[in-house]
């Protein structure tokens with residue numbers, strides 16, 4: 001019989017918890033038999049003491065077993081997915097899922113909302129009128145049968161223990177704990193019953209993990225758990241010091257994704273999408289690149305959006321539909337080479353503009369953000385635009401342009 005105070009004390013004192021006790025704990029938590037204060041105390045003990053690989057695998061398996069998994073009929077295509085730990089302007093999922101679908105894979109992508117300063121795939125897609133992100137398991141399968149890709153939210157029955165534990169971590173200072181992050185992310189990905197998974201682990205000013213070494217340890221832990229649970233898992237580490245692509249903000253990022261799907265995407269976004277897709281695909285990178293150039297990926301995206309209730313006709317007019325009333329340039333204050341464009345500050349400013357949530361449940365303003373973002377390494381002249389800010393009010397516009405002055409470094 002599980003004695004919670006003893007379990008909490010053991011972790012507090014740095015002991016390794018036996019896997020069967022971890023499984024019992026999560027089963028009891030899912031049945032509502034563990035008080036929130038006890039689970040929070042345990043999360044804090046894990047935050048300070050960490051977990052071994054065996055403990056992390058047991059926690060991930062237990063969270064996975066707290067709910068249902070997606071089940072696939074016999075003979076369906078190879079199931080693949082990608083997970084990013086989150087960055088600024090990271091819209092890769094919107095391009096990668098249809099790209100893999102049009103080359104014969106199934107992509108059952110369960111995505112999340114914005115977290116902290118990083119944007120969320122579901123929030124971005126919801127800027128498309130009618131697009132549904134609350135599909136039930138049967139609808140997920142039907143969408144895959146029609147479109148080969150689906151991007152939707154966590155259903156009530158997928159990893160309920162993670163949903164509850166995440167809510168506690170969010171308000172108890174225990175989000176940035178490697179074993180807890182690994183178990184949270186990997187349990188949800190394993191519930192998709194995948195054949196292959198690629199992880200994009202970000203590091204830098206706009207990422208969860210500030211330094212490369214921390215990102216490397218997180219990547220190794222996630223790959224280890226994925227492989228233990230029978231999914232071919234790989235990871236790439238990518239810098240997140242400047243935004244990915246040239247747009248940040250919900251509708252602005254969908255507009256940029258549409259451009260990439262039509263073969264007109266910014267080079268960094270396209271290259272990263274192809275690298276990640278090639279890591280799980282059955283076909284060569286060149287075939288994938290061809291699908292972006294010849295319109296097949298775009299057609300697959302339209303099929304997915306339509307199957308999820310979205311207005312396909314609105315996709316090419318989203319910029320007008322979500323046009324922010326106040327737009328201004330951030331200008332270079334001197335001539336030289338742009339050596340820094342701080343992704344973290346850009347992400348925080350986007351949240352301030354209303355493009356992210358400051359509290360759970362806040363409404364998102366799809367119109368706001370930044371576009372025409374110049375990449376570092378570019379030579380600029382004093383007065384050149386470094387990016388354009390889109391705001392809902394003149395006050396917010398002025399504040400954002402003022403704050404963003406500190407984001408740019410020119411030498």
Ligand code: URA
Nearest residue numbers: 112180181182184185
């Ligand atoms: N995303 C998740 O789903 N869980 C975490 O713990 C961190 C990021």
